[in-house]
Amino acid sequence: MTKRVYISIGSNKGDRIAYLQEAVNSIFTKIGVIEAISKVYKTPAFGFDSDDFLNACLVVKTELRSDVVMQTLLNVEAALGRVRSGVKGYQAREIDLDVIFIENEIINSELLQVPHPEMHKRLFVLKPLLDIAATYKHPGFNKTVAELLNACEDKSVIEEVFDTLKNPIENYRFTNYNYIAIEGNIGAGKTSLATKISEDFNAKLVLERFADNPFLPKFYNDASRYAFPLEMSFLADRYQQISDDLSQLDLFKDFIVSDYDVFKSLIFSKITLQEDEFKLYRKLFYIMYKEIAKPDLYVYLYQNTERLQKNIKKRGREYEQQIEDEYLNKINLGYLEFLKNQTELEVKIIDVSSLDFVANREDYLSILKLIN
CATH class of the missing domain: 3.30.70.560 (7,8-Dihydro-6-hydroxymethylpterin-pyrophosphokinase HPPK)
Incomplete structure (x- = not known):
């Protein structure tokens, strides 16, 4: 509080x-x-x-x-x-x-x-x-x-x-950016960081609505059956949310910060979908992607798998407790592969494996300095 x-x-x-x-x-x-x-x-x-x-x-x-x-x-x-x-x-x-x-x-x-x-x-x-x-x-x-x-x-x-x-x-204000996306693996702390930035710097906060997705708990119980409807529902929701929130001008906010970028849909789907499903999904994704505003700054929070698992256990979402290290490793590799080949976005990768920016204010300020 x-x-x-x-x-x-x-x-x-x-x-x-x-x-x-x-x-x-x-x-x-x-x-x-x-x-x-x-x-x-x-x-x-x-x-x-x-x-x-x-x-x-x-x-x-x-x-x-x-x-x-x-x-x-x-x-x-x-x-x-x-x-x-x-x-x-x-x-x-x-x-x-x-x-x-x-x-x-x-x-x-x-x-x-x-x-x-x-x-x-x-x-x-x-x-x-x-x-x-x-x-x-x-x-x-x-x-x-x-x-x-x-x-x-x-x-x-x-x-x-x-x-x-x-x-x-x-000394920390984000004067050069209108839209910042904070990204990372499951449990990396992207929502916590985006929320703190929005509160401290008068930014409009856009949070992913994963809690409302009925396919997510089902996916963790039966990945092969529910992967495609899960990824399609996420893509549709992310497209709608980003389109709506970025198009609504808020005169009382200085910029926008979100805890995801829509490209995560392609990163996760490449891991979760069968090859033929992924080819279809990728076609649909790029039709939507070209219409979506891109962030001025893309921040990727890297956490090692051990820390990710600790954070996942700590936040206690029941359907996440059986996530395996291999799955988290694949997601990390997927993000890093995307970022390595990224030429359109300004990207900053920050290793937060040894930082606790929620409990330690000085860690939080050190991240703000790296972002700026």
């Missing part, structure tokens, strides 16, 4: 804007997508005499547990040089990271208190928070951030500065 975390960041030692930017970069890498960044404000030290702070606020979308988010922020602080001395009272610091809100959660633990118990008293939190969450309601006070700011008794002088913080997601 994804949730939004509202984080206050501040610094009053050294190159303050550089520390803030490093914190933003680390939060993006280790916690999640940064959906919004406030302006940067200069504020006097609160509760002690020291140099002025630079402060900002972020909205971060994450799948991490709340306590893991907090512990990760503490680790980021330590990595950027902050040392918590144990001395009572406030001190100057290279970086200060505080969780203000986590959705509508109310948490009171030794590690984490949410909403932050002092946030409504602090202008240096409320002012930047207003930039990105003016209408967000405090789950305890039932007041918006704007209302809390109006009621705040802190009279500190707060000043917007010229410097701005850059969102690291800009």
Whole structure:
């Protein structure tokens, strides 16, 4: 389950804007997508005499547990040089990271208190928070951030500065592509990757409708009998879906990402069909194929057979549990043969056998870099 975390960041030692930017970069890498960044404000030290702070606020979308988010922020602080001395009272610091809100959660633990118990008293939190969450309601006070700011008794002088913080997601955007197809063997993770990309980069998501195919469970029980109707039904459905979805303009999405390319129909049918069936199927396929829009980028996720089998077992679809290694090996070879001879598409092959881009965000970001 994804949730939004509202984080206050501040610094009053050294190159303050550089520390803030490093914190933003680390939060993006280790916690999640940064959906919004406030302006940067200069504020006097609160509760002690020291140099002025630079402060900002972020909205971060994450799948991490709340306590893991907090512990990760503490680790980021330590990595950027902050040392918590144990001395009572406030001190100057290279970086200060505080969780203000986590959705509508109310948490009171030794590690984490949410909403932050002092946030409504602090202008240096409320002012930047207003930039990105003016209408967000405090789950305890039932007041918006704007209302809390109006009621705040802190009279500190707060000043917007010229410097701005850059969102690291800009380094990963797919600006050169209108249609990306993510492909791979059974269990390679193509649906997971396509879904994550669509959520993080405002893309229209096109997912293969395999779950609705009545021939699929039958095929795994009796391949020779049901191979041809299965492949024909897949081809018809893929043709219709790609034609419909790519023809429907969505003004609110930046591009399209799918978890398949229609050419997979020919790859699978060559493995599953008898020779005479395949010849007929291939004729029908190319009649349809020339009418279908081709992806600007074709990404093939390669997983070794051992990892594929683990993923198949993990997702637990009953009709897939008897898939043999030989079948998966043939599919991999079929894809690689197609890609080796491919001249019309821009193709990127990524070996994800040693990566877990679902559980490990840094693995996910490394794949995005390879794609870009």
